[in-house]
Amino acid sequence: MSTPKTWFVTGASQGLGLALVKRLLREGHQVAATSRNKETLAQAVGNTSAAFLPLQADLGSDASVQAAIAQTISTFGRLDVVVNNAGYGIGGSIEELTDAETRQAFDVNVFGTLNVCRQALPHLRQQGAGHIINISSIAALAGATGWAVYSATKAAVSAFTEILAQDVASFGIKATVVEPGGFRTNFLTAESLALPQQPIAAYEDVRASHARYLQLNGSQGGDPEKAAAALIEIAAEANPPLHLLLGQDAYNRATSKLEALGQNFQAWRELTLSTGFTN
Numbered sequence: 001m002s003t004p005k006t007w008f009v010t011g012a013s014q015g016l017g018l019a020l021v022k023r024l025l026r027e028g029h030q031v032a033a034t035s036r037n038k039e040t041l042a043q044a045v046g047n048t049s050a051a052f053l054p055l056q057a058d059l060g061s062d063a064s065v066q067a068a069i070a071q072t073i074s075t076f077g078r079l080d081v082v083v084n085n086a087g088y089g090i091g092g093s094i095e096e097l098t099d100a101e102t103r104q105a106f107d108v109n110v111f112g113t114l115n116v117c118r119q120a121l122p123h124l125r126q127q128g129a130g131h132i133i134n135i136s137s138i139a140a141l142a143g144a145t146g147w148a149v150y151s152a153t154k155a156a157v158s159a160f161t162e163i164l165a166q167d168v169a170s171f172g173i174k175a176t177v178v179e180p181g182g183f184r185t186n187f188l189t190a191e192s193l194a195l196p197q198q199p200i201a202a203y204e205d206v207r208a209s210h211a212r213y214l215q216l217n218g219s220q221g222g223d224p225e226k227a228a229a230a231l232i233e234i235a236a237e238a239n240p241p242l243h244l245l246l247g248q249d250a251y252n253r254a255t256s257k258l259e260a261l262g263q264n265f266q267a268w269r270e271l272t273l274s275t276g277f278t279n
């Protein structure tokens, strides 16, 4: 069991966020958690103790996030671990997804995460300690046909978390980006997943890819309880990982991608190195 800490978890009414919040409370941590609907969250967590602070927040609004963080600090007096978990999958080719559909995914998956980091950091800097854990996806590193926008949102999260870790290291703050494979949550259900309002019939490979993913719903290999335990484990580490892959599928996809990238770089090495000035 790890030393009790104060956690802030977004998107906690279901799935991985809910599993994490319940486990944290069982293990004696203090938890502030956000949801689009505070009542649904409070009911799902089912814990009325003073260690749990359910919050309603619109993550796309900097002001709403600022209020949620302020309430956390005024309730618990500090903030140790921030988990940016809220997010949703969006399928569809670039051409099929409208500007509004695409921006909405970036608003939640990317700008929501940036808002929470921006609002939490002044407190973490003042403390000279803290750990930001951003939930990305294996899609950030090794995406699949039909999920370009989702991959792009998560690639943004992975990329800025790598630099965030460097930018805040001197303040004693850690950052980790988590890249899960398939986990058995509501992620692939019609309620969570967004698909294009105007699909284009010609995108047969995209439809086939979506059908393969949707079939996985309910039988994904990843156990959210074990993912929650892994997050608690890294938060207790003095030197937590910069990247944490979760699941055998994530490990396989990431290592294959690494090999393919290495081969690509090697195959074109001569041309790459030929582009500098010779004098």
Ligand SMILES: NC(=O)c1ccc[n+]([C@@H]2O[C@H](COP(=O)([O-])OP(=O)(O)OC[C@H]3O[C@@H](n4cnc5c(N)ncnc54)[C@H](OP(=O)(O)O)[C@@H]3O)[C@@H](O)[C@H]2O)c1
Pocket: 010, 011, 012, 013, 014, 015, 016, 017, 034, 035, 036, 037, 041, 059, 085, 086, 087, 088, 089, 108, 135, 136, 137, 138, 179, 180, 181, 182, 183, 184, 185, 186, 187, 188, 192, 220
């Ligand atoms: N499950 C997987 O296979 C998988 C794989 C890779 C990455 N991930 C990532 O893991 C994280 C958790 O997802 P999950 O698997 O637990 O899925 P989930 O069961 O669908 O839960 C997603 C959570 O994100 C929040 N959320 C969803 N859409 C939102 C929106 N439009 N605005 C604000 N919040 C929203 C919800 O919070 P409220 O309803 O409480 O507001 C919900 O609790 C996500 O970032 C997801 O991209 C999941």
